[in-house]
Amino acid sequence: MISFIIKRLLQSMLVMLTVAFISFGLFRFVGDPVSNMAGQDTSIEDRQELRKSLGLDDPVYIQFFNFTINAAQGKFGQSYMLREPVRELMAKRFPATLELALVSSVIAMLLGVPMGVYTAIRRNTLLSKAFMTISLMGVSLPTFLIGILLILLFGVTLRWLPTFGRGDVVQLGWWSTGLLTASGLKAIIMPAITLGIFQMTLIMRLVRAEMMEILRTDYIKFGRARGLSNRSLYFRHALKNTLIPVITITGLQIGSIIAFALITESVFQWPGMGLLFIQAVGNADVPIMAAYLVLIAFIFVVINLIVDVLYVIVDPRLRASSEGD
Amino acid sequence: MENQEIERGRIADFLHRLNDNDIWWSFWHSPVAVLSAALALFMIFISVFASVIAPFNPFDLASLDLMDSSLPPVWQSGGDPRFLLGTDDQGRDILSTILYGSRISLLVGFVSVIFSLILGVGLGLISGYVGGRTDAIIMRIADVQLSFPAILIALLLDGVARTLLPKDVHSEIAIYVMIFAIAVSGWVQYARTVRSMVMTEKVKEYVQAGQVIGLGQFTIMWRHILPNVIGPVFVIGTLHLALAIIIEATLSFLGVGLPPTTPSLGTLIRIGNEYLFSGEWWITIFPGAALVAIALSVNLFGDWLRDAINPKLL
Numbered sequence: 001m002i003s004f005i006i007k008r009l010l011q012s013m014l015v016m017l018t019v020a021f022i023s024f025g026l027f028r029f030v031g032d033p034v035s036n037m038a039g040q041d042t043s044i045e046d047r048q049e050l051r052k053s054l055g056l057d058d059p060v061y062i063q064f065f066n067f068t069i070n071a072a073q074g075k076f077g078q079s080y081m082l083r084e085p086v087r088e089l090m091a092k093r094f095p096a097t098l099e100l101a102l103v104s105s106v107i108a109m110l111l112g113v114p115m116g117v118y119t120a121i122r123r124n125t126l127l128s129k130a131f132m133t134i135s136l137m138g139v140s141l142p143t144f145l146i147g148i149l150l151i152l153l154f155g156v157t158l159r160w161l162p163t164f165g166r167g168d169v170v171q172l173g174w175w176s177t178g179l180l181t182a183s184g185l186k187a188i189i190m191p192a193i194t195l196g197i198f199q200m201t202l203i204m205r206l207v208r209a210e211m212m213e214i215l216r217t218d219y220i221k222f223g224r225a226r227g228l229s230n231r232s233l234y235f236r237h238a239l240k241n242t243l244i245p246v247i248t249i250t251g252l253q254i255g256s257i258i259a260f261a262l263i264t265e266s267v268f269q270w271p272g273m274g275l276l277f278i279q280a281v282g283n284a285d286v287p288i289m290a291a292y293l294v295l296i297a298f299i300f301v302v303i304n305l306i307v308d309v310l311y312v313i314v315d316p317r318l319r320a321s322s323e324g325d
Numbered sequence: 326m327e328n329q330e331i332e333r334g335r336i337a338d339f340l341h342r343l344n345d346n347d348i349w350w351s352f353w354h355s356p357v358a359v360l361s362a363a364l365a366l367f368m369i370f371i372s373v374f375a376s377v378i379a380p381f382n383p384f385d386l387a388s389l390d391l392m393d394s395s396l397p398p399v400w401q402s403g404g405d406p407r408f409l410l411g412t413d414d415q416g417r418d419i420l421s422t423i424l425y426g427s428r429i430s431l432l433v434g435f436v437s438v439i440f441s442l443i444l445g446v447g448l449g450l451i452s453g454y455v456g457g458r459t460d461a462i463i464m465r466i467a468d469v470q471l472s473f474p475a476i477l478i479a480l481l482l483d484g485v486a487r488t489l490l491p492k493d494v495h496s497e498i499a500i501y502v503m504i505f506a507i508a509v510s511g512w513v514q515y516a517r518t519v520r521s522m523v524m525t526e527k528v529k530e531y532v533q534a535g536q537v538i539g540l541g542q543f544t545i546m547w548r549h550i551l552p553n554v555i556g557p558v559f560v561i562g563t564l565h566l567a568l569a570i571i572i573e574a575t576l577s578f579l580g581v582g583l584p585p586t587t588p589s590l591g592t593l594i595r596i597g598n599e600y601l602f603s604g605e606w607w608i609t610i611f612p613g614a615a616l617v618a619i620a621l622s623v624n625l626f627g628d629w630l631r632d633a634i635n636p637k638l639l
Contacts, residue, residue: 015469026485140621142571144578145613148598152606163602256474263476266579281484281581289484300472 001312008308012301017068019297023290024067027077028060076291081283086291090273095175096166097272100264101257103179103188104196105250112200113239113246116207120215121234131204138201143260147194147267154190162187164269195264199253206249210242251307255300351633358633361625368619372427379421380407390416395600398607411607414600419607422593423615429589430619433503434570440508441569442562445515446555450546452516453523464520467513475510476572482506483581496584503582507569514561522554556634563627567620574616590616 034051042050051057058066070076076086115135119128155163167183169176178184214220215238223233262274269275273292280288352358371378381388393416397404404411410419452463470478486502487495495502526532527550535545576582577591578598585592590612597609 015472018469026488136624137621140567140624141617142575142578142620144575145594145617148594148601148609148613152601152610156602156604156606255472259474259477262480263575263579278480278579278581281480281487284484284488286488289481293481296473296477304472 004312005309008305012305015301016294016297019294020068020071021064023071023293024064026293027067027286027290028056028063071291071294074291076294077287079280079285079288081280081285081288086287089276089288090291090295091174092176093271093273093276095177096270097258097261097265097274099177099179100188100191100195100261100270100272101254104192104194105199105254105257107192108196108199108203109250111196112203113207113243115200116204116242117211117234117239119204120208120211123212135201135204138197141197143194143198143263144267146197147190147264150190150194151267161190163190166271191264191268191270194267195257195261198260199250199257202253203246203250206246207242210245211238214238214241248307248311251303255296255303258299259296348633352629355629357625358629361622361629364618364622365626368427368615368622369431371424372431375421375424375428379418379424380409381418381421383417383422383425392416395605395608397605398611410611411605413596413608414605419611422588423590423612426588426590426593426612427615427619429500429583429587430570430573430591430616433500433507433573433583433589434566437504437507437511437569437573438562438566440504441511441565442515442558444508445512446519446551446558448512449516449519450523450551450554453520454527454542454546454550456524460520463516467516470510471513475507475568476575478510479503479506479572479576480579480581482509483576487581496586499583500587503573503576506576507572510572511565511569514565515558518557518561519554522557523550526550526553560627560631560634563623563630567623567627570616570623571620590619 034047034056056063074087074090078084079086079089082089115131119131122128151163154161162183165187166178167185167187168181169178169184170180178188220233220238223237228237259274261270261272262278264270265272265274266278273295276288277292279285280292352362376382393405393408393412394414396408396412398411398419399406399409401411408418408420410423412418413422448463452460483502483506486506490498523546531549532545535549540549573582573589574591574594577589578595580595583589583592585596588596593612594609594616597605597607597612600608
């Protein structure tokens with residue numbers, strides 16, 4: 001058990017080191033950091049000074065070491081484009097992205113699970129077929145197109161909802177939240193739905209498949225023979241067992257939701273990290289790209305690690321096999 | 326004379342076998358498969374022959390007239406019968422830009438899928454057949470890459486290219502950058518599937534027989550194992566085609582893909598998006614509909630193909 005966790009930890013650290021190495025390569029070798037930071041009228045002496053202060057004259061492995069140490073503390077230097085420390089830029093944008101990701105996940109769960117259960121139990125009804133068609137559309141409609149359609153319908157034609165931005169935000173310490181104001185709540189509806197539709201289809205299909213699998217098992221048949229009501233069978237016995245994989249997959253998805261959020265953020269001009277990253281890619285703003293990459297990788301690795309470890313704790317069979325090798 | 330006879334016999338035999346095939350049978354008995362294949366072929370056909378079918382050449386600046394700009398589709402009041410789906414702000418015929426745009430979208434999709442497939446299948450074959458350290462390294466890279474969404478990787482590669490190249494050079498070769506980025510972001514699934522199948526194949530007798538008679542590793546991999554593992558690859562390829570087209574459209578929509586000089590469907594949607602608020606919905610919605618038609622038909626066809634070939638590994 002302990003050896004398994006240590007092994008996974010080492011693996012995760014290897015992944016993070018690889019990502020740090022790629023980010024470092026981006027920063028050091030893609031373009032010249034000095035000419036990106038210095039203005040046109042910077043003198044040669046000042047450039048030399050800047051070069052030295054950035055440590056660009058050190059051997060590459062020392063530079064990489066320093067980069068990794070700094071990255072671990074969240075220091076990625078200054079943005080070329082905005083001339084502000086990357087760390088503060090990211091910290092300012094992080095709450096917007098996380099709120100969007102969480103609200104969309106909640107919407108996806110609240111809609112996806114009931115739809116999945118329904119399509120599994122009443123497989124051939126018209127409503128089931130409608131749900132399945134919607135789920136296929138969810139896979140084939142690109143996220144940005146869903147956003148545009150929503151804007152056209154609710155923003156331009158009906159004028160019910162704001163089409164861009166986050167509305168008014170309230171500061172809670174360093175965290176800024178839009179969930180406590182009316183305009184903030186109104187502003188999050190469309191972006192959250194746009195981001196949530198893909199997850200919703202995924203959850204729905206997963207719940208449906210798991211549910212159909214479980215309804216075939218002996219304990220459900222036995223429950224039926226015992227005279228349990230359908231309601232108690234479906235919701236107390238079957239649904240409970242389908243939720244474990246659903247929660248796992250949703251957990252694993254959080255990383256990709258944050259990544260996918262950049263599309264939604266771009267459509268709705270949502271002031272999150274993704275929008276910052278897109279602008280950085282367009283302007284070749286390497287420090288922001290590097291920081292975003294490391295942060296996303298970190299979130300992915302931590303979530304994967306937690307899920308793996310939880311699995312081993314919950315499922316004794318995995319424990320035996322992981323100790324075997 | 327006799328040769329022709331034999332040739333004809335072979336073709337007849339081939340057609341007969343094709344007709345007898347399970348897949349063929351299930352294809353004709355699945356309305357979804359037939360319809361989606363028809364729609365996909367239709368979209369491919371009109372984009373391949375865009376220059377013949379399109380009523381205008383949207384890149385011929387001389388034919389553009391600003392008097393024709395921002396006209397609505399024919400069935401709305403103010404529509405012009407020359408422009409079936411209306412025009413954009415520069416007076417370009419939307420139908421024609423969609424035809425040319427679909428061509429670019431499909432081209433990027435197909436070429437990047439082919440590159441991804443070659444890369445993934447090649448690495449998967451090597452990984453599965455050679456095993457050992459080579460396998461460990463390739464699969465470790467695959468694991469790391471798989472933990473990031475393909476779109477993020479493509480975006481990053483594009484960002485790197487943007488940093489390395491001067492701006493005008495980049496917009497000239499943007500289409501190659503895009504193909505490269507999408508191809509590299511998608512190889513893992515091919516490699517994983519092929520690898521696991523090769524591992525079950527390579528212990529079979531025919532491979533041992535090949536080794537005993539002294540065939541080279543390359544010959545065994547290429548001529549003997551590959552044909553046995555290629556089926557599921559086509560399924561992955563089909564579904565990947567839809568994904569590749571969507572990734573390209575998304576990147577172009579985000580403004581980091583193809584430039585307005587060679588507009589794909591995504592670029593067209595991006596351009597049209599600016600006019601959404603002034604009520605000119607057709608500039609965005611029609612290219613969007615074309616994109617959905619392509620993605621949906623290819624996805625449906627791929628879904629059916631997966632069920633028909635039934636690769637358990639997927």
